[in-house]
Amino acid sequence: MRRTPLHRVVVPVVALVLSHAVAGAQSNSRDNMTGVWALTNARIETVTKGTIDRGTIVIRNGVIEAVGATITPPADAAVVDLSGKTIYPAFIDLTSSMGLPQPAAGRAGGRGAAPAPFLLPGQEPEVTTEERVVGLEPDRIIAEELRIAPADARSARDQGIGAVLVAPSRGLFRGLSALVPMRDDTAARWIVKTPVALHVGYQTVPGDYPSNLLGVIAYQRQAFYDAQRHAALMERYKANPRGMPRTAHNAELEALVPVVKGDVPAFVAANAENEILRALALGKEFGIKLTIVGAVEGFRAISALKAARPPIVTVDFPQPSQTTGWQYQYATRRDPSDSATRIAAATKAIEGNAAALNTAGVKFALASGGLAANQFMENVRKAITAGLPRQVAVEALTIRAAEAAGVDAQLGSIEAGKIANLLVMQGEALTPGSRLEGMYVDGLQYDVVPAPAAGRGGRGGRAGNPPQMREE
Amino acid sequence: MTIPNFTRHLALAGRHAIALAAASVTLQAQAAPAAGQAGAAEPLALPAPAAGTLVAITNANIMTASHGNIMGGTILIRNGKIAEIGANVTVPAGAQVIDGRGKWVTPGIIDAHSHSANEGINEGSQSVTAEVRMEDVLRQDGISLYRQLAGGTTTVNILHGSANTIGGQNAIIKLRFGLPVDSLKFAGAPPGIKFALGENVRRTSNAQSTRYPRSRQGVEDLLRESFIGAQEYQREWDAYATTKAAWDKASARTRGPAPIAPRKDLEKDALVEVMQGKRLVYWHSYRADEILMALRISKEFGFKPNFTHILEGYKLADELAAAGATASTFADMWGYKLEAWDAIPHNAALMAERGVNVTINSDSDERARRLYQEAAKAMRFGGASEETALRMITLNAAIQMGIEKQTGSIDVGKDADIAIFNGHPFAPASRVDMTLIDGRVFFDRNTAPTLEWLMQLMRIRPRITSEDGGLR
Incomplete structure (x- = not known):
């Protein structure tokens, strides 16, 4: 079984941020474009072809090879069980x-x-x-x-x-x-x-x-x-x-x-x-x-x-x-x-x-x-x-x-043949309670650092953000 | 402090009597819907009036600016045009009636020199910028436009600044405040361009400037050079037209590829239009010597000169009249720079006396609110007649800008651009109660923000310190 960081157990946020900081600038991609993934049991928001309540996405060579409710993961694929998660096309x-x-x-x-x-x-x-x-x-x-x-x-x-x-x-x-x-x-x-x-x-x-x-x-x-x-x-x-x-x-x-x-x-x-x-x-x-x-x-x-x-x-x-x-x-x-x-x-x-x-x-x-x-x-x-x-x-x-941008043949939805730029959510995207759990970019799997709660500023925040309160 | 006390104290305040008049009238009008109150649906909307198809201004003292005054007369407006004027006009049923009893009605005031509806004034990086257009940078939402409406101003000539020998193309607009920016344009107004002379263009105030020209001789040289360049450009296009016509007629088998047109040069296009008489020139000018130079250049390249500022015009009134030049000046602005030293407040009246078409302009957001007071100064200082003074801010300006067939006087068939005063427009305490453009009420003092609002907002309380209880 390959490492599937999307399946990591929930750890305290502080620990997560720390581990991320230690990782520093080094790459956290787990594979390269030749990787084969089968993302299974996920709710799939294709955006252009409706929602698949429980389906599979197969990624090969950085491209979505197949998507659907009845796809069988290929033998050479690393299977990631995404039960309870929703997959969206990554944002642009x-x-x-x-x-x-x-x-x-x-x-x-x-x-x-x-x-x-x-x-x-x-x-x-x-x-x-x-x-x-x-x-x-x-x-x-x-x-x-x-x-x-x-x-x-x-x-x-x-x-x-x-x-x-x-x-x-x-x-x-x-x-x-x-x-x-x-x-x-x-x-x-x-x-x-x-x-x-x-x-x-x-x-x-x-x-x-x-x-x-x-x-x-x-x-x-x-x-x-x-x-x-x-x-x-x-x-x-x-x-x-x-x-x-x-x-x-x-x-x-x-x-x-x-x-x-x-x-x-x-x-x-x-x-x-x-x-x-x-x-x-x-x-x-x-x-x-x-x-x-x-x-x-x-x-x-x-x-x-x-x-x-x-x-x-x-x-x-x-x-x-x-x-x-x-x-x-x-x-x-x-x-x-x-x-x-x-x-x-x-x-x-x-x-x-x-x-x-x-x-x-x-x-x-x-x-x-x-x-x-x-x-x-x-x-x-x-x-x-x-x-x-x-x-x-x-x-x-x-x-x-x-x-x-004139790239709708390659990006912007979850369809076979498009570039495998995907995001994995716990909950529905753009709702307050939701949580981003991972990203695929060109079929490469990436960890993410959970977004801080709204209003608390956070990494990359604008100068106008209120400063974070520090408890002594 | 209660409001009745407040107005009483104002009444005692001598020079503040005008403010009192404004305050007491507007206080009575508080029940009327406030134009400034934002609607919930469009919180940033401006107060665009409804289109009036049939409007009558009754029992008013009408100053037509073209054919004398009609006391107690009626103006009937149909579809934005003046349909009838006279003492015995029958008001049709269904007309929106504006009671003009005790009011004085003038043509909407025209400001022949303004910079109040534009986001850019000078493209000052070069001395010849005939290619830039004020119409590209118009803005419709400046509060100054609303204030000008409150002074009866309806049409303004938005000119390029005076930084350049040959400035940009003008835009003549009506102050249709509250409508989108493309609704401002005065349909059918002839295009124009700003030229400038003297201190501003030779960069007297900027010792670091290395821009040519640095002298009045240089200004004349640059003007001539620019026009000669435009003549060459025109010859190039004429030659192309000949070649192209021959090519069009030639046999498709024997002729070569189609000739390609010369480069379109936006700067030279504008100067060619000037020489063709299609584009009016507004010369920013002060001194008599440079005005004579401008008359020579205008003659040499065959266009009719219009002057603005022209503070020494009284020295050249006969020359101006002979050249058919028009002159737009200040009422009594004087001595604000060296070349303004010889200005006299009799300038407008003296030029008018010698047959020059004279207007009085603002060149200022502030003066543009009270051009009627500026015109009155031509009576006070130069002894101009009431009608001559009125024409200086109405009909004469329309003539200078080439829009006298549409506006500038109260005549049947013209646009219903009208200012309604609560007294004689040249009386010092008079003010505008209502301003109409194309028969639509764009300013109504009954619904306008009041002095009382302002006092509240600024938390201003009248200070009573003098012995007679007057406002200090």
Whole structure:
């Protein structure tokens, strides 16, 4: 019998945390991708094909070989009896910057000198010794620079996250993202898909053009016009190079070409109502496949989002004072007690964002928005408390996320042939009493550290978490 | 302290008499539903009014701004347009009647220079940014817009800032506060662009700036250079149009691949539109010498100049009139920088006297709430007639912005953009009771937040310290 850590006896939490701390950074995977597992007697939430009350999943070579109520475990499989447990597809977080170098303030980049972007064909590049401008790098390929530490992957797994989409979190053209499984052994080597999308935002370039939201939008429009033309020039040259002037090589424009042609989607970080509308207008102007990422004020832009590609809705809830319309709310309070009433009403709307979108019939993925994994799950539970059906939340963290990233053939549900990214729960996922008991990522079995009780902060918590009380 | 005492003390307070008027009226209106109270369903919703299809303002003193005053007259509004005006208008059954007895009605006030509904003002990283558009960064929820409505302002010209020689493209909006951002735009308003001269663009205040130009000569040079560049760009497109037409007519067997259009350049597009007369130029200007330079540039490249600030316009009134230039100035702003030293409060009236189309603008969220007081200063200082002063904040501004067919006066067929005052608009104690845009009531003092709310909220109690019991 192989070691089956999911079957360990319940030990005091303190001891568990201790043992985990002692294990340190060393890998806690029990096997490699060639392992064969049969997970038996479990309740299986396939997400796409309903629930199997008591069934078996067979994993081979990191892939789900079979799933069903009447599967016989193959002779070479390690059988894990998961009676009383529920298996879900592992969650996917599409808003991560895990494993990226911390950007230096201002201009930096470390990828050496680059020509000025968006040159006209035939135009001479300016000789420059300046480093690349951070955030203005449409051709930045995230897959080439990922360095994910096992500890980061582990803290994601500890919350049931089996894969993350990595992209820089700032900039106006941020680069091409990669979807990475949360393995310990250099996750970047096992990238599921790259590029997933060109990531776009509304940050300025400090000390340079564009220095203002005005310029950011103008720059993006000009860049897409340039890319359209670049695509036409390249196509003509490719069709018949004879007698044609060669199109100047321009890595930045070439990175935008698949976007304007609709082959690679643009993921645009847009949270406030007006940001969402601006982003969608950009997508419409250029006919690009555009996915809104963030949409924390989606409840104010429901009709626009309904007409768009399914958004990736994050749960990094804004403060009421950061929301559209708050100035009026604040200025028209009647008395001090009215302030509290209005803050409470605004908070309810903010946490009810996903619920409102769901009620309106908008399909969406849920994502962290950069929150630490434990805070991410806590905020998802808040969204559920605010009216989001739990089943919809599970779908939004699995199959909808996989669809948004274009990997629904590989991830997001429990189906034969998909990658074996699974989570094992005691109880129902995203309910207060439930407990994550283990993870499979690429068919590798991983222990997890149980999540601390809500409100007690915990590993990887955000700076805003209340400090843990210490009893002397 | 009880409220009757409070108002009595205010009444004694001399210069605070205006505040008293506001307080006592609004206290009587407490029973009316408060616009500021948040609905449970949409706690961050703004107070958008219902659309009025048939509205009558009766028995009011109507200042049309185009054809004199009608005392005790009625305005009938159908579907947002002024349908009838006169002393003997029959009010149809079912009309929403606004009792205008004792009230003065003016056209909705137009602010020809504003920065109050936008998230970005200057793309200051370059001196030529014709490609940026204020319409990209509009916001609908600033409390300032509501305050401006409370001052009878209905239409504003959102301009780029004055950091650049050639700034960004403007956005003319109506203050439809409470509606989504794309509802703000003034349909059919001609596009415009901000140009700037003098201290701001040559970066006088920033010793570190290395941006060209650093002098007024440089500003003129950069302007000419930019337009010549745009002319070349236009020739490139004209040549392409000829080639393309020939290609279209040529035999499909013998012709080569289709010609590819020149690069679309958003910056040059805007300047070409200026030279074609499709885009209005608003020159930020102070000194007479640079205004003459701007007149020469405008003539050289064939467009009609509109000036803003133009504090030394009175020195050039004949030249401005001869050039068909319009002038939008401050009532009495003076000496706030070196180039504002020669300003005089008679400027507006003197230019108007010589036949220049003159407007008085705010360039300020604060002054935009009381442009009617600013216009009154043109009567006080320059001896302008009542109608001339009124036109400076209504019809003349509409003419400058090219929207005089839709708004700017109370005439049949125009948009029902109307301000209703409780007294003569140029009397110092008068204030706006109601503001309509397209026949919809966007501001109503009866339902607006009151002074009493504010006092409660700030826990302010009137301090009575002087011997006569007045408020200090």
